[in-house]
Each structure stands twice: as structure tokens, then as C-alpha cells.
Amino acid sequence: MAEALARGFIAGGKVQPGDITASATSDPRKEVFRGFGANAADSNQQVVDNSQIVFVSVKPPYVVQVLKEVSSSLTNEHIVVSIAAGIPLGQMQEAAGKEVRLIRVMPNTPCLVGETASAMCLGSNVSEENAAMVLELMSSVGTCLKVNEALFSGVTGLSGSGPAYVYLMIEAMADGGVRAGLPRDTAQTLAAQTVLGAAKMVLETGMQPGALKDQVTSPAGTTIAGVHALETGAFRATVMNAVLASASRADELSK
Numbered sequence: 001m002a003e004a005l006a007r008g009f010i011a012g013g014k015v016q017p018g019d020i021t022a023s024a025t026s027d028p029r030k031e032v033f034r035g036f037g038a039n040a041a042d043s044n045q046q047v048v049d050n051s052q053i054v055f056v057s058v059k060p061p062y063v064v065q066v067l068k069e070v071s072s073s074l075t076n077e078h079i080v081v082s083i084a085a086g087i088p089l090g091q092m093q094e095a096a097g098k099e100v101r102l103i104r105v106m107p108n109t110p111c112l113v114g115e116t117a118s119a120m121c122l123g124s125n126v127s128e129e130n131a132a133m134v135l136e137l138m139s140s141v142g143t144c145l146k147v148n149e150a151l152f153s154g155v156t157g158l159s160g161s162g163p164a165y166v167y168l169m170i171e172a173m174a175d176g177g178v179r180a181g182l183p184r185d186t187a188q189t190l191a192a193q194t195v196l197g198a199a200k201m202v203l204e205t206g207m208q209p210g211a212l213k214d215q216v217t218s219p220a221g222t223t224i225a226g227v228h229a230l231e232t233g234a235f236r237a238t239v240m241n242a243v244l245a246s247a248s249r250a251d252e253l254s255k
């Protein structure tokens with residue numbers, strides 16, 4: 001995720017590769033960052049020393065440990081942005097052991113192509129200027145909405161994990177196309193472009209998805225036959241359950 005963000009920020013024109021310093025536990029991972037012109041640090045300490053905005057992008061169980069490790073080097077000039085699922089601002093503040101400017105962001109991997117759906121919430125020490133800076137950065141790689149922290153597990157279940165659900169959908173649609181005789185590459189292109197086009201229709205027309213669905217669905221036509229097959233498999237309930245299962249898992253991670 002850190003790599004996707006860094007590459008996205010560079011492609012979005014907000015930062016130069018050399019502005020970024022990254023750490024990791026393994027040399028191959030550091031090499032990935034060096035590969036696109038970012039700096040690789042020997043320690044997390046060095047990341048903090050080199051940066052104004054520090055993205056904590058480790059797995060949730062390591063967030064507290066990493067914050068404790070760098071706490072003594074964090075100053076009032078730093079903005080610490082955690083992208084970890086499930087770890088609340090309060091837990092991070094406690095780990096830092098002092099007042100730190102903390103922001104939680106839940107991005108998703110399409111930031112790599114400038115199309116992230118992300119959300120952010122602010123810690124109590126964050127100024128409007130700090131928030132604007134991070135919002136500008138996140139907006140350079142897609143959409144970023146400010147939400148209350150209480151909604152963060154829901155955001156994680158929906159847009160944080162959501163690309164995986166959509167990839168399953170694209171894969172399944174393409175498989176259906178292949179089953180119907182289309183070549184794999186044709187099926188995959190048509191499936192992905194259909195998802196992209198439908199998403200743009202929702203965002204750009206502002207219409208309800210149900211109304212847009214009705215536009216495609218002729219009486220006794222082909223689409224309603226497909227929609228009926230999806231509903232026979234409890235499609236919408238299954239997708240809703242996926243969002244809720246991921247949100248519950250995010251809640252569990254905070255304990």
C-alpha cells in the first residue's frame with residue numbers, strides 16, 4: 001500500500017521521488033522504493049528525520065510498536081498519517097506517549113492509477129493547515145472524504161477492501177464471457193470497461209444505481225434474465241455481507 005501511495009503521489013505531481021523516504025524490514029522492499037527514485041532509509045527513525053508527513057503503513061499489529069520506536073523524534077512539525085485498518089487515533093496517541101499531530105486515512109490500492117476512494121479523520125492536535133495538506137495529497141490520487149472516526153470500520157469494509165470485491169466481479173464476468181465463447185483478453189477488457197463505465201455513470205449522472213439498472217433492463221429482455229440469476233444467488237445480500245464482514249474484522253483489529 002505504501003508503494004502504491006508513493007507511486008500515486010509522484011504520478012499525481014504532488015511530490016518528487018526524491019522527496020520520499022521509505023523504510024521496510026527487508027532489502028528487496030527497500031530496493032522497490034529505490035527503483036522509482038525514492039530514498040530508502042536504514043531505520044524508521046531516519047524516515048521521521050527526513051520527512052514532514054510520515055505515513056505509518058505497517059500491518060495493524062505493528063503500528064503501536066513503530067510509533068513507540070519513533071516517538072522521541074516526532075516533533076510538532078510532523079504530521080503522522082496512519083493507513084492501518086482498525087487502529088484508532090486514541091491508541092496511536094497513547095503509543096506516541098505525547099501530543100502528536102495524527103491523521104487516519106483509509107486509502108485503497110487504485111491510488112496507484114489516481115483513482116483511490118479514501119477517507120480521513122483528524123486527531124485533536126491537527127490544525128486546519130495540516131488537514132488541508134494531507135487532503136491535497138490524497139486528492140492528488142483520487143477522492144478523499146472527511147468522515148467521523150466512528151465510521152472508519154465501515155469505510156474499511158466498503159472502499160478499503162472494496163477493490164478486491166470488484167476484482168472478483170470482473171474476474172467472474174470475464175469467466176462468464178469465456179464460458180459464452182469469448183477469448184479471455186476480449187472478455188477481460190469488456191468486463192473491466194463495463195465496471196469502469198458503470199461506475200462513471202453513477203458518479204457523473206448522480207442517478208441512483210437502481211434507476212440506471214432499470215435503463216438497461218428491457219421487459220422480458222436479456223438483462224433481467226441476468227439480474228434474476230444474480231438475485232437467485234443472493235447477490236446484493238452477499239455483497240452487503242462482504243462489506244460488513246470486513247468492517248467487523250476492522251473492529252476486531254482494534255482490540
Ligand SMILES: NC(=O)C1=CN([C@@H]2O[C@H](COP(=O)(O)OP(=O)(O)OC[C@H]3O[C@@H](n4cnc5c(N)ncnc54)[C@H](OP(=O)(O)O)[C@@H]3O)[C@@H](O)[C@H]2O)C=CC1
Nearest residue numbers: 001023024025026029057058059060083084085107108160
Ligand atoms: N493493501 C491494501 O489494500 C490496504 C492496506 N491498508 C493498510 O496498510 C497497511 C499495510 O498493508 P499492506 O501494504 O497490505 O501490507 P504489506 O505487508 O504489503 O506492507 C507492510 C510493509 O511494512 C513493512 N514493515 C513491517 N514491519 C516494519 C517495521 N517495524 N518498520 C518498518 N517497516 C515495516 C514491511 O516491510 P517488508 O516487506 O520488508 O517486510 C512491508 O513493506 C496495513 O495497516 C493495512 O491495514 C489500508 C488500505 C488498503
Ligand SMILES: O=C(O)[C@@H]1CCC=N1
Nearest residue numbers: 084085156160161162
Ligand atoms: O485486508 C486488509 O486488512 C487491508 C485493509 C483494507 C484493505 N486491505
